[in-house]
Amino acid sequence: MIFRPLKYVKYAQKAVDKLSAIQPDFREKFDTDNYASWFYNQSSETLKLYSDDKEIYFLYIPVGTFSQNTNTWMWAWANEDSVEPRKFRTLKIKELGEKKKYENLINAHFDGDKYTGWELTSIAFDIIGGIGTYRVISDHLEVYFLLTEQISKEEVEKIESELIECSAHGKLRKAFICQHLNTEYKTGFEEAFDTYRGMELNEDDDLQAWCEECERERLKTDGWSDESMEFAKIKLVCERCYFAIKEFNLNAKKH
Ligand SMILES: [Zn+2]
Ligand SMILES: [Zn+2]
Structure with a gap:
């Protein structure tokens, strides 16, 4: 069972509303729904969306993952498999959780449902910020990102070369x-x-x-x-x- 005190539920809803207000503009501006494929690189923390005739790159901060197999959420800071340096930015969420006593923001992983990923990503967006959010699903694993800026292919190559x-x-x-x-x-x-x-x-x-x-x-x-x-x-x-x-x-x- 997930313990969701009313104060937390209200806060989460506010965060979801906030993201819902900006996300459509983000999707429209970058036309993110009209790319056929995605690829992300943990080392450079870059997300590439691409089709045959176009591509776009973003810098991202990993938020966390939701397993559709086990119905469990895991915060990026707790994910030993992820090498993204900026995953530790999500510790800011944990700090707030500790201050407000919100279990979901403190615990490394916990049970959830199909709304959990977006809810927590909304909270991450509220606390850390960004230009929008994105989710990819690979092998029953939902991977959530805060996108912090659009960058060029040359910039991605420069980051990777260093x-x-x-x-x-x-x-x-x-x-x-x-x-x-x-x-x-x-x-x-x-x-x-x-x-x-x-x-x-x-x-x-x-x-x-x-x-x-x-x-x-x-x-x-x-x-x-x-x-x-x-x-x-x-x-x-x-x-x-x-x-x-x-x-x-x-x-x-x-x-
Ligand atoms: Zn090393
Ligand atoms: Zn020395």
């Missing part, structure tokens, strides 16, 4: 770390700027981190120098490896 192929995690955004950072023992974790999983990065910003010892070397010369760079031997990892190392270093619990 990804790194990680042997553990697949194609993801690049991150830079010193040679000492690892997930075996703690080294301290210094960053170029505060980061969080799934964050938007400016063109010139890269995820960059180094250990305590590198920080000491760096401070000796008042910033990076040839010597401290030589000591750090910065290397490339994927975004997921980066945050795994960050969490390992910042968490009190020992592995």
Whole structure:
């Protein structure tokens, strides 16, 4: 059974109404109903709609999935199989759920029905925003997206060309770390700027981190120098490896 307190039901309805008010305009503007096929790429978080004679691309944030086999919803943040960096944006929904005590926004997965996907996507739209939403169905799995902007094929190719192929995690955004950072023992974790999983990065910003010892070397010369760079031997990892190392270093619990 799904517990749906009245306060939640009212909130959900408001969100559904809000999305219902903008979604028809979105569909008309981009003519999204008139494409024969779809394809989405988790690594670049891009959705392509296409027919023989036309195609259109969007950047997306994954919201969650609904299994028609088990009638269960799963939030994107809880989905271990998904590699989309921006899936963690949906943790904002969980935060609101915790504040308001809305079980459906807190629990990773729960039972639902054929309305669940749109209801939760409406709530995601209300909290995170976007230009519209889209759903694809593949093998009895409904996959829901918030579309954040339309982009060109060239932009998609540029995003994909800048990804790194990680042997553990697949194609993801690049991150830079010193040679000492690892997930075996703690080294301290210094960053170029505060980061969080799934964050938007400016063109010139890269995820960059180094250990305590590198920080000491760096401070000796008042910033990076040839010597401290030589000591750090910065290397490339994927975004997921980066945050795994960050969490390992910042968490009190020992592995
Ligand atoms: Zn180091
Ligand atoms: Zn990795």
